[in-house]
Amino acid sequence: MEIGFNVAETLETRIAAVASEMEEFDETFAPDVRPADPRFGDFQANGVLPFAKKQGLNPRALADKLVGRLDGGAWSGVEVSVAGPGFINFTLRPPALLDWLLTYRGENDLKNGASDLYQGKKLVVDYSSPNTAKQMHVAHIRSMVLGEAISRLFEFSGAQVVRDNHIGDWGTQYGKLIHAYKHYLDAEALKSDPLEELERVYKKCDNLCKEDPSVLDSARAELVKLQRGDPENRTLWEEINRISESAFEAIYEELGIRFDTHLGESFYRDKVGEVYAELRRHGIAQESEGALVVFHPEHPRFKKQPFIIRKSDGASNYASTDLATVLYRVREWKAEKIIYVTDGRQQDHFQQLFLTVRKWFASTGRPVPELDHVWFGTILGEDGKAIKTRSGNPIKLKDLLAEAEQRARSIVEEKNPGLPAEEKDDIARAIGIGAVRYADLAQNRTSDYVFSWDKVLSFEGNTAPYLLYAVARIHSIFGRMGESAEIDESSATPFETGQEQQLARKLLTLPEILKMTLGDLRPHFLCTYLYELAGDFSGFYNADKVLVDDAGVKARRILLCRRTLLVLEEGLRLLGIRTLKRM
């Protein structure tokens, strides 16, 4: 049997083929192959149990019969057995493990293998999407980090990804901002930290508005002027956006995030009229209390809870622009799938948006894209409440990242004082940023999670430093070998020790993990896998010396080191985490 990139899929296909020739089975049978508990084998097929139950057959007997048909030369690389009530276990023999590792040897092999998953699929990932004139806080990091990882994973899996930063650059806050800019601005402060100064004057104006109605009137007037195209305000609007953007860019740069487009809400402000007209024409939207709203009568809650797509004063809101945005993405980019990465509190909004889009597109004969809301929970402090500074303010993202680097720097100083200062800085950057980022990705995104410096920067457990350390150790082996690292892999002999086999087996499950990660849009599956892989490597490294005299043993162990390094580095790259050669 030729084993493909995804071993679970190979087994699935083969079993289904064999079953289709047996009268006991029909087309509803799904083998359900998945990575197994190592106690039982490498993969297990559980599908016989539910099928036998449905057919009123004895599951154990049916599994035995199916396995009987699998016997023969074609399956020589795989040991097959039936256990318990009807589980079918598969264990790849060492030569088969070696074959796979010799076949999938480099980044391109992995990418080619993975690209079957989403080949050519056109999708948009909408993430980060901050509001202008506001600092990015800790809360903003999850969208960036998750969105970037998801984008990279889809690209790796063959999709054509448009990363769109849907900036909140068109809203009621501009009235106050412009008023504040004109009246309270400190030119010096603006020069040294522009965004900080914008925030300061905005807050000042916001407070004044509450006390002094004339200020509020002025702010409203500025907004109206902006919306009517007043040149001065238009210039200020651009200036404010420019300041925000350059502050955001600094963060994106540090996190290695780059967008293909950044079409903010303002881009869609002249595109909402078409949306109103079409939704009204098809009876999807209606007037209610002066606003234009959409109800969904078939939905238990949204039959009463309106989706407001135009405010009673005639102005658009984010529902309007989000609708126009979907249309644009489908029309201009032929998007087949759109993924939104935002806070879980926006679930109602996206459910209503998706329901509305499906009806709207169906009525207008447009292709309906797949729509996914990748939502996430809150980052908590060690007190179990939403994370804040001691004084109760939100933590600025740039401060958090700076602190991460600084903390990592002192650990590097302690552990490896001999390195050149410049390299120590670089290591600290990679570890600090990587640690914060990994902490976010390693959690199930739909849960809140508790952030603690000790935990994220620990070298123990499921953390970035632990993974980076495993990578550095492997590099160290190759560094020590120098020229002699150019071994001939074909001279590798099949794996013998428990640690070798366990590591090899773990490497083979990567394709299934990638598939799971993208299927559920949950990067923590990949994190858990990489952590386990690094653990298996550490066990192997500790038990089996790589640089031994026996050429065949040495070759196969170097092979394991190379493939582990490949998967760890590629996996971390997909998560957006930079690796190091030494640390």
Added chain:
RNA sequence: GCGGCAGUAGCUCAACCGGACAGAGCAGCGGUUUUCUAAACCGCUGGUUGGGGGUUCAAGUCCCUCCUGCCGCGCCA
């Protein structure tokens, strides 16, 4: 009130459309280094998966109910 998410070891978290004895890390206890980075590895201890019913050959996972916490619910995004 309606709805979403969550409740798993002392703490922080896993457990893939129901699948084999619920797994890690930390903390606690005990080991491993003339050997490739000990920032590591190995072992032990630790559980009525919030409570109670139910479905199933099989339930942390599905259904019902109750308790607790976070979040959302008409013109912010």
